[in-house]
Amino acid sequence: MFYELAQSLTSGLLIGSALAVLSVGFSMAWGITHVLNVAHCAFAVLAAYLGYWSLSLWGIDPLLALPAMLPLFFVLGVAMHRLLIRTTARRAHDLGLATMVLTFGLGVVMENGMQLAWTPDPRVLKTAYSSLAFSIGPLIVQAPHLVAFGLATATIGALYLFAERTFMGKAVRAVWQQPMGAALSGIDLDRVTTIAYGLAVATSAVGGVAMSLLYTFDPATHLSWLVYVFLVVILGGVGSILGSALAGLIIGLIIGVSSVFVPLAWNNLVLFGLLILLLLLRPQGLLQR
Amino acid sequence: MRRVVSGSFALPTSDAMIGIGLALACALVPLVTPSAYALSFLFTVFMYGALAGSWNIIGGYAGYLSFGHAAFFGLGAYTTALLLFYFGWSPFLTMPLAGAVAALFAALVGYPCLRLRGPYFSLVTLILGLAMYALVLNLPFTQGSTGLFLPFLKVDVYTSHVIFYEVMLALLVVVTAILRQITRTKMGVGLAAIREDEDAAGTLGVDATRLKLQAFMLSAFLTGLVGGVYSYYKSYLDPSFVFATSISITIVLMALFGGRLTWYGPLVGAMTLSVVNEVLTTQAPPQTARIVFGALLIGVIMFLPDGLMSIVQRHFRHS
Numbered sequence: 001m002f003y004e005l006a007q008s009l010t011s012g013l014l015i016g017s018a019l020a021v022l023s024v025g026f027s028m029a030w031g032i033t034h035v036l037n038v039a040h041c042a043f044a045v046l047a048a049y050l051g052y053w054s055l056s057l058w059g060i061d062p063l064l065a066l067p068a069m070l071p072l073f074f075v076l077g078v079a080m081h082r083l084l085i086r087t088t089a090r091r092a093h094d095l096g097l098a099t100m101v102l103t104f105g106l107g108v109v110m111e112n113g114m115q116l117a118w119t120p121d122p123r124v125l126k127t128a129y130s131s132l133a134f135s136i137g138p139l140i141v142q143a144p145h146l147v148a149f150g151l152a153t154a155t156i157g158a159l160y161l162f163a164e165r166t167f168m169g170k171a172v173r174a175v176w177q178q179p180m181g182a183a184l185s186g187i188d189l190d191r192v193t194t195i196a197y198g199l200a201v202a203t204s205a206v207g208g209v210a211m212s213l214l215y216t217f218d219p220a221t222h223l224s225w226l227v228y229v230f231l232v233v234i235l236g237g238v239g240s241i242l243g244s245a246l247a248g249l250i251i252g253l254i255i256g257v258s259s260v261f262v263p264l265a266w267n268n269l270v271l272f273g274l275l276i277l278l279l280l281l282r283p284q285g286l287l288q289r
Numbered sequence: 290m291r292r293v294v295s296g297s298f299a300l301p302t303s304d305a306m307i308g309i310g311l312a313l314a315c316a317l318v319p320l321v322t323p324s325a326y327a328l329s330f331l332f333t334v335f336m337y338g339a340l341a342g343s344w345n346i347i348g349g350y351a352g353y354l355s356f357g358h359a360a361f362f363g364l365g366a367y368t369t370a371l372l373l374f375y376f377g378w379s380p381f382l383t384m385p386l387a388g389a390v391a392a393l394f395a396a397l398v399g400y401p402c403l404r405l406r407g408p409y410f411s412l413v414t415l416i417l418g419l420a421m422y423a424l425v426l427n428l429p430f431t432q433g434s435t436g437l438f439l440p441f442l443k444v445d446v447y448t449s450h451v452i453f454y455e456v457m458l459a460l461l462v463v464v465t466a467i468l469r470q471i472t473r474t475k476m477g478v479g480l481a482a483i484r485e486d487e488d489a490a491g492t493l494g495v496d497a498t499r500l501k502l503q504a505f506m507l508s509a510f511l512t513g514l515v516g517g518v519y520s521y522y523k524s525y526l527d528p529s530f531v532f533a534t535s536i537s538i539t540i541v542l543m544a545l546f547g548g549r550l551t552w553y554g555p556l557v558g559a560m561t562l563s564v565v566n567e568v569l570t571t572q573a574p575p576q577t578a579r580i581v582f583g584a585l586l587i588g589v590i591m592f593l594p595d596g597l598m599s600i601v602q603r604h605f606r607h608s
Contacts (some may be wrong), residue, residue: 036408088591096408097354101545102590104538108583112576223534227419230412266427272420279413280401 007139008256014145016252017152017245018214021234022207022225024156024244025200031239032176032196035085035099039107041222041229042114043073043201044208048217049114051209053122061127062209063147063228069205077201081194096248114219122218145211155206156245159199163241169240172196176239227268234282291404304553305469312462319451328389328450333377334392334563335457336515340536342464342541343511347504348541349549350477351402352484356411356537357418361391361509363531364515367425370437370526375430380521381456384514391513392506394399399505403498415534423530437526452455453522460518464511468552480504548596 026040044093047069051062084106092098120202132143163169171192174182183189209215211225236247258270319328340362344590348354365387380387402413443447471477479500482490491497504577520526530536537563547558562585569578593599 036412082586084591088594091591091594093594094352094407097411098590098594100408100411101354101541102587105583105586105590108538108586111579112579112583115576116574227416230416263292269420269423269427272416272423275416276413276420279405279409279416 004083005257005260007110008260009253010139010141011145011253011257012254012256012259013249013257014141014149014250014252015214018148018207018210018248019228019232020245020248020249021152021155021203021210023229023236024159024241025203025207026229027233027236027239027244028159028172028203028241029197029200030233032079032172033085033193034095036096036103036194038100039110039199039209039222040103040200040204041225042107042110043076043204044211044225045219045222046075046110046114047073047205047208048125048212049118049123051212052118052125055125056128062125062212063151065153066206066209066226070202073205074198074202077198078194080201081197086190111219111222118219120218120220122216122221123212125212125214127213148210148213150246151210152204155203156241159203160241163198168192168195198263227271227275229280231271234275234278254285300526308465308469308553312458315458315556316455319454324529325447325450328454330563332450332454332457334560335454335461335542336519337466337539337563338556338559339457339461340512340540341514341547341559342461342468342516342552343508344540345468345544345549345552345555346471346480346508347501348508349544350480350484350557351501351504353501354360354411354541355505355508356416356534356541357414357416357421358508358512358540359532359534359536360414360418360421361395362516362536363425363517363528364391364422365513366520366526366531367431368513369517370439371430371519373439373521374437375476380517384517387517388510388513391516395509396502397507399502399509403501403505415537418532418534418537422528425528425532431528434528436528437520438475439521439524439526441524442521456518457515457522460511460515464515465552465556467507467511468555472552475499476503479570498528513528539582542582545596546589548598548602550595551598551602554596554598558596561597 022041026037028219029035029037029040047066050069051065054060054065055062084102088098088102089095129143129147134143134146159171163173163257165269171182171187172195174185174187175189175196179189182192191196215221231251232244232247235250236243236245254274255267255271258267262270308474315331318331340358344355344358368387369383372378372386373380387403392427398417402410402417405413425431431437442452444452451519471480478498479490479495482493482495483501487497516531520531543558543562544555545558546562547556548554560580564583566578566582569581
């Protein structure tokens with residue numbers, strides 16, 4: 001029993017890192033632009049499919065395809081902000097609600113577009129290292145889990161350094177904290193939010209590839225990934241990079257524990273219940289002051 | 290406060306007469322013995338009209354966009370189906386119970402959830418819808434994902450189509466009448482005040498907590514009624530359909546499309562989109578139909594945030 005628990009805690013922690021990188025962009029976009037991008041995970045699933053394609057059509061590992069995907073998804077994010085969100089923002093009475101409906105529509109379009117392109121059948125990614133595993137002491141760690149963890153750590157670390165060390169990153173944080181003040185000190189709000197949006201969607205591609213290493217996926221998967229993202233973001237606090245990282249790990253651990261103690265069919269219910277409680281008791285996030 | 294009671298001023302005051310006339314005309318349609326296909330299509334139109342109208346009480350008038358109304362629809366469907374399945378009681382009699390169960394559930398979850406505003410409320414209702422589905426699949430007496438097979442009405446198929454057609458039409462009329470009546474009462478004004486500025490409404494003596502809960506329960510009750518008839522109509526209760534997120538989304542889309550600030554907007558939205566949907570699904574793969582649906586949703590929220598009916602209203606104001 002103890003061994004089983006330690007084992008699932010380990011894999012839960014690694015899964016949690018993938019959840020963190022899947023969520024960090026969503027959290028950033030919500031924090032800075034007050035836009036709930038419900039289509040965030042649809043972008044992630046799209047990245048998973050592109051990785052699947054590059055592997056099955058050309059034999060290129062998704063990890064190697066990722067550097068090519070990042071600029072593409074950055075441009076997609078910029079286009080989404082310029083074409084869809086800004087137009088909506090100009091007319092909407094309530095930006096949060098209007099963009100939620102907008103991105104819901106986008107999610108429906110993307111999900112069904114992917115069904116036409118790749119059929120609704122679930123896909124499994126079979127990479128060269130899929131069946132590799134290492135033993136650390138008595139515990140066994142699967143290679144895909146380690147790869148996902150590496151991807152997540154690198155991406156979140158880079159994003160954190162960007163926000164803390166670069167001028168553009170500081171501008172992004174300034175806009176998040178106090179848009180009016182940022183504008184008064186000469187920051188181009190429009191440019192900064194667009195760039196933040198591009199980055200958010202680009203990180204969803206990393207999240208999608210990381211998740212595709214761990215789970216099977218199909219076009220409708222984005223909704224169940226979205227539940228994880230909501231959990232992580234609400235727990236970690238909207239807009240916080242480190243909060244998302246920490247919350248992702250915690251959720252991973254909870255998933256690990258509940259896979260041992262709770263029957264499989266009830267696992268989702270535990271997560272839903274947790275999310276509802278969290279939303280009701282502390283919608284501003286548990287890890288926020 | 291804009292458009293507080295817009296519904297009652299936008300069309301000529303004979304709007305009620307037009308509505309009653311239309312309803313009577315619809316009620317007489319079975320006399321000309323239309324095809325079973327036409328009857329079942331109109332049943333779907335009426336059902337979505339009633340659902341979008343019920344949703345509009347909380348989503349449109351109060352501005353609390355629920356993304357989980359499938360939970361009420363499914364609860365209603367299960368209530369009548371289980372009573373029919375185990376005790377043989379007719380859903381036409383147990384329908385009010387279906388509404389009551391949905392309203393009770395709305396009261397339980399509404400009390401904490403309605404404190405959340407904007408996207409947080411939409412989020413929690415979305416998750417509630419998903420949770421209800423997961424719960425029902427795991428209960429011992431619901432037969433899980435197999436669903437429930439129900440007996441047919443003891444008349445021939447065509448007559449039963451006619452009966453269900455008339456029942457759903459009656460429900461639609463009831464929902465629409467309630468929706469219209471609300472805009473002319475203190476409740477309607479209160480809900481509009483909550484929608485425009487909840488804090489200001491509070492300072493003016495609007496009991497927002499009570500009003501929102503009432504609106505939520507009423508909305509759930511009516512949605513539950515419709516769900517209660519639906520499972521009997523299909524004679525098979527499919528849990529993955531009655532609790533589907535796509536139902537919740539379709540309802541929201543229809544109400545937004547037609548215009549959620551008026552009593553006739555959701556009805557117009559449901560009719561337009563049902564026709565669009567029917568044409569698309571017979572002409573193209575279902576995915577294409579849903580892509581067009583999503584694109585319509587994007588278009589409406591970008592260019593007509595107050596719905597199709599805002600064009601009509603503008604026209605009436607200027608003339």
